[in-house]
Structure formats: C-alpha cells, structure tokens
Amino acid sequence: MAALLASRKGRTRRAAFRGVVAIAGASATANLIAKPLFPRRRPAAELVPAHRRIPDPPTSSSFPSGHAASAAAFATAVVMEAPIAAAVVIPLAATVAYSRVHTGVHWPSDVAAGAVLGASIGLATRHWWPLRREAPADTRHQRQAAALPEGEGLLVVVNPHSGDDSFDQSEEVARNWPKAAVIEPSKDQDLLEQLRTALDTAEEPIRALGVAGGDGTVAAVASIAAERRLPLAVLPAGTLNHFARDVGAEEADSVVRAVDNGAAVAVDLSSVLVDGLPRRWFVNTASLGGYPDMVRLREKWEGRWGKWPAAAAALVRVLHASRPLKVRIDGETRQVWLLFVGNGSYEPKGFAPTSRPRLDDGLLDVRYVRADMRWSRTRFVLAALTGALHRSRTYCQQDRPEVEVEVLGNKVAIATDGEVGPDGRHFRFTSHVAALGVYRESEGVAP
Known part of the structure; x- marks a missing residue:
C-alpha cells in the first residue's frame, strides 16, 4: 500500500x-x-x-x-x-x-x-514531523497587475535543468502562454544581467515576468521583478517548489488563470548584504555553517551518483567534519553549528521549519544551534528527538525584522534558496515588506 x-x-x-x-x-x-x-x-x-x-x-x-x-x-x-x-x-x-x-x-x-x-x-x-499546511500562505497586501491573456507582454525564464528532466518546461510555457517571450539561463552570462538586458532590449514593453524553475531560479527572477516593480508568475518546475507551494502556485492552471485575469498579491522578500557586495535576495531561506559545504559536495557528486544519493553522502560528510562558527549576532558573541534565516516566520518553531502561515509579517525567522555549551550536539539531538527544542538552551529561535551577523574568523559562504553564494564575514539580513507582486487567484487574499 x-x-x-x-x-x-x-x-x-x-x-x-x-x-x-x-x-x-x-x-x-x-x-x-x-x-x-x-x-x-x-x-x-x-x-x-x-x-x-x-x-x-x-x-x-x-x-x-x-x-x-x-x-x-x-x-x-x-x-x-x-x-x-x-x-x-x-x-x-x-x-x-x-x-x-x-x-x-x-x-x-x-x-x-x-x-x-x-x-x-x-x-x-x-x-x-508536523503535518504540512495545505492552504497557501496568507497576505493582506493586494497588488495591481496587468491582465495578460495568452501571456502577451510576459517574459518567462525557463530553467531546463530544474526538476524532472523528462518534462519539457518550455513546451508547458508555450502551451499556456503562446504569446509570451521565453529565455533560458545562459552559461556565459549571469542570469540577473541576462534578464536586465532582455528587459531593456525587448521590442514590446514587458509588463510582467514569469519563471519556470526551482527556488534558486525563482529567487533570481523575483529580485529583478522587485527591482523593476513587475508582477511575477511562478510555475512550479523545481524539485521541492517551496516558494510556489507557500505562495499558492502549485497548480499551473491556477497561475495561468491569475495571469489571464490580472489577479495578484504582494508578498515579502528578504535580502542579505555580504561584505558590502550587491544585495542578494532570497524567497525562502538563507543559512551559514555546514549547509553551503553540503551543497558544494552535492553538486560535485550528483553527476556520478544522482541528486538524492549525492545529497545524503554530502550530509554525512559535513556532519562528521563540521566545526563550530564563532559569530557575533547583533553584538552578542556566540559559537554556533549553523545559522538559519527564513523569509517570514516559519512553522513549527522546532528545528524542522516546513511552511509559512503568512507572507506579509515583515519578519525574519532566525534560528541557530549553539556550540558554546557542553555536549551541545548531543543535547540538541536529544531535544529534537523528544520534541523539547523550545525548552533547550542549545537551540535559539527569534522573529525579527533584521539581523546582523559577523563571523569572527575566516570567511564563510552563505547559501540562499539552495544556491551557494559568496564568502564573507559581515552579513546583514533584512525583510522587505510587500516587495514582490505575485500572480495568484483572489481567494488567497486574507483581510
């Protein structure tokens, strides 16, 4: 069964x-x-x-x-x-x-x-293992968006390497939006620059952006949509589609109807500044610690073993070899095994955040596991197994609009939405209220 x-x-x-x-x-x-x-x-x-x-x-x-x-x-x-x-x-x-x-x-x-x-x-x-929230996350922000029947005036980024290789996302986009312009990420150009160039050189005005890809691709296109004040249409085409699930875009037909009718809402976006480099946006999560190393190893091995076996092997390697980070979080010095920052407040408040009830709270979900206590990893594991993380001193969770993290040591990489970003020592995370317009059918709007 x-x-x-x-x-x-x-x-x-x-x-x-x-x-x-x-x-x-x-x-x-x-x-x-x-x-x-x-x-x-x-x-x-x-x-x-x-x-x-x-x-x-x-x-x-x-x-x-x-x-x-x-x-x-x-x-x-x-x-x-x-x-x-x-x-x-x-x-x-x-x-x-x-x-x-x-x-x-x-x-x-x-x-x-x-x-x-x-x-x-x-x-x-x-x-x-909390039950997954089936309803899309609520937002009280409505957003005016152009109605684009058949995708006229829509520029869609299709990542053919996302999700199931046996399914052609370009054909799906062409079927749903036959009048839309379609581009694929180029190996020779950064996606953000490629998208800016496409917008600036389009023969007809682009009135909205679309994306068919995983969360990393969605985050990249969302950053340009927020920058240009364009609404975004999300087709779930990745492996996990966390953002599409939370925003209520799990069904392609629903998204197509929203684009046809111009139905949209506004949701929060979060960003991180790394050592003064250009702002890096994320739609789901960012993290410091072992996760970026795990992503690197997974990408190195997945060509030989496949994505999930490579991810499992990378996780075992990282957990075995992990070393604590000495950081200063909003001026308070800590040693941590890893640090997690969510775009919005996630549920549950234990160590396995699965969904967001709202996308308009203007908050970051900050969580970290302390390494400056005796037997911290053992205590953390026991608390996780017994469901007592909310009472464990090794695990900290806070909701706040911004947070500043300084790494006291060698530079470390940041991972945002499953993609490894630049190395740095100073990280400033900020929540931006109602920064992104997303096509969604009107019944998902909360008062």
Whole structure:
C-alpha cells in the first residue's frame, strides 16, 4: 500500500512515508518494549477450529498484538496526510486486526491494546514531523497587475535543468502562454544581467515576468521583478517548489488563470548584504555553517551518483567534519553549528521549519544551534528527538525584522534558496515588506 501511495508525488507520497515511519515505531514499541514487559500466554490452539489455525503460530507474548499496532499506526498516519485514502486503509487495518483473533493467535484485548498503541504512535508522528499546511500562505497586501491573456507582454525564464528532466518546461510555457517571450539561463552570462538586458532590449514593453524553475531560479527572477516593480508568475518546475507551494502556485492552471485575469498579491522578500557586495535576495531561506559545504559536495557528486544519493553522502560528510562558527549576532558573541534565516516566520518553531502561515509579517525567522555549551550536539539531538527544542538552551529561535551577523574568523559562504553564494564575514539580513507582486487567484487574499 505504501509503495502504491508513493508512486504519486504530493500528499499521497508524504502519507506513504509517514505510514512507514509509524509502522517502524509501532512495531519496535510493541515487540521490543511492550511484549517483554507484559508477558501473556496466547490462546490455546485447540480452541480454534482446525481450518482457521495458522500452521506455525507465534510463541512470543500475546500482549499486545504487533500486527494490530502496525496496521493501526499505518492507517492513522496515512489518513492524517491523505484523508481520501481512509476508505481503503481503515478497512485493511481492521481486517488485519480481526485476523489475529480469527486465527486464534491473540485475545481480543491484545488486538484492542495493539490498535490503541498503533493509533497513538501514528498520531505522535506529528510531534516530530508536523503535518504540512495545505492552504497557501496568507497576505493582506493586494497588488495591481496587468491582465495578460495568452501571456502577451510576459517574459518567462525557463530553467531546463530544474526538476524532472523528462518534462519539457518550455513546451508547458508555450502551451499556456503562446504569446509570451521565453529565455533560458545562459552559461556565459549571469542570469540577473541576462534578464536586465532582455528587459531593456525587448521590442514590446514587458509588463510582467514569469519563471519556470526551482527556488534558486525563482529567487533570481523575483529580485529583478522587485527591482523593476513587475508582477511575477511562478510555475512550479523545481524539485521541492517551496516558494510556489507557500505562495499558492502549485497548480499551473491556477497561475495561468491569475495571469489571464490580472489577479495578484504582494508578498515579502528578504535580502542579505555580504561584505558590502550587491544585495542578494532570497524567497525562502538563507543559512551559514555546514549547509553551503553540503551543497558544494552535492553538486560535485550528483553527476556520478544522482541528486538524492549525492545529497545524503554530502550530509554525512559535513556532519562528521563540521566545526563550530564563532559569530557575533547583533553584538552578542556566540559559537554556533549553523545559522538559519527564513523569509517570514516559519512553522513549527522546532528545528524542522516546513511552511509559512503568512507572507506579509515583515519578519525574519532566525534560528541557530549553539556550540558554546557542553555536549551541545548531543543535547540538541536529544531535544529534537523528544520534541523539547523550545525548552533547550542549545537551540535559539527569534522573529525579527533584521539581523546582523559577523563571523569572527575566516570567511564563510552563505547559501540562499539552495544556491551557494559568496564568502564573507559581515552579513546583514533584512525583510522587505510587500516587495514582490505575485500572480495568484483572489481567494488567497486574507483581510
């Protein structure tokens, strides 16, 4: 069932992963902890009709039922992510649970206890892995934007190297916006300069920008859109599409309708100044510490191993070799393992930020893990595993409109929206309220 659910991206794939995690937790708890603590004799085989007996009955403790626990955990976890699957997984879980009594290997109370245990563990996965917010982030800022039927007056940047290589984004853009001008990033020119040149030399006035690419490409085009006060149309074409998800642009048809009708909102953008270099914009997150090194290693290895295996190997290497950074954060000296800055306040406030409820709060989400305390990494991991990060002194989270970070040592690289930026020692992060207009259907606007 998990394999079937995982065959499709989105909610059902997340449901499959959550279900498998819940099964692992329920099985381990039932078989490795509960059964040894509560030994109980199983029903006598002669009490069950011969045609219902299984040929090799288990001999472990009868209480609780591990099968019922795993089935209930999987069903609970899947239904939390994908309620539409309830019609299939709940009857399946109930059948598994009943079968343990039907075959005479468990008492009804074993099955009931196992089901309660499994459902509790399925629900508990939210403690470490919060459910993803399905609705787009709210914003109270409306923005006037040109209505561009068939994309007339629209300049779209298409990154053919983003997302699924088997899907041609240029064909998708041409189908949705046949009158739009389309460019692809050049290997010989910086994308920002390429886009400025295209805007300055266009034969017809460009009234809006579009982008089909990952978050790094979106951030680059968004910076020019904010600079030129042009609305932006985002087509989700990357691997994760964090910004497209939060801004309500996960469905291409919805974005096309918004462009046709001129429906738009304004959202916040954030920027960072690195040692006085030109402002670097980001739509999702920026970070200092181990993450930029991980990105470098992933890019170095992904040609041979593929993106996800390379990312996993890079993460292991960086965690093993990481060294703390000595920094001054708004005048306060700290040693940190890494520092995270989000464009907007993310939820949850634990160490796994997943979504933004709003895109108009004018705040940066600043988080860092302290390295100037004894056993800081161990304490951090334990707090993360137990869901107690909000009480841990090793983990700090604040929402603020700007923050200044000075690295007291060698220069370090910054990563913004998954792209490694320049090295530096002085980093000034700022939130810019309603700096970007984005095409989105009007029902996403909050009062």
